[in-house]
Amino acid sequence: MAEGLLRHILVEANKTDCNVSSAGLAALVGHKADPNACQLMMKRGIDISSHRACQLHAELIHKNDLILVMDLSQKNAILENQQSARGKVFRLGEWEGFDIADPYQKNFAAFEESLVLIEQGITQWMEKL
Secondary structure (H helix, E strand, O other): OHHHHHHHHHHHOOOOOOOOOOOEOOOOOOOEOOHHHHHHHHHOOOOOOOOEOOEOOHHHHHHOOOEEEOOHHHHHHHHHHOHHHOOOEEEOOOOOOOOOOOOOOOOHHHHHHHHHHHHHHHHHHHHHO
């Protein structure tokens, strides 16, 4: 959801020189986005049905300027394994100090709650980018 929404907002803001991709620390590689996530995003006119999960790896970390994660434990895990990531890994909710819970295998309401926080975090980051 975060990848799709951030990409959409960047295009709307005419920031087409930014590349957005997502990867997980424990991704189910090749799996599609959850149907609940797809439904929520389609309500916003954003189609994420072609998304496939991929695993975060050192090359992705090195080639990207900014890595946004959902929670502090993800940030710490990346920094423990990749010292070179220091200074470019932040939480999506960094500016207000909040984490975003992973709604995977939870009910629709959990996806809605996560999306509200994702939107809030992206709005704050757009002011900084």
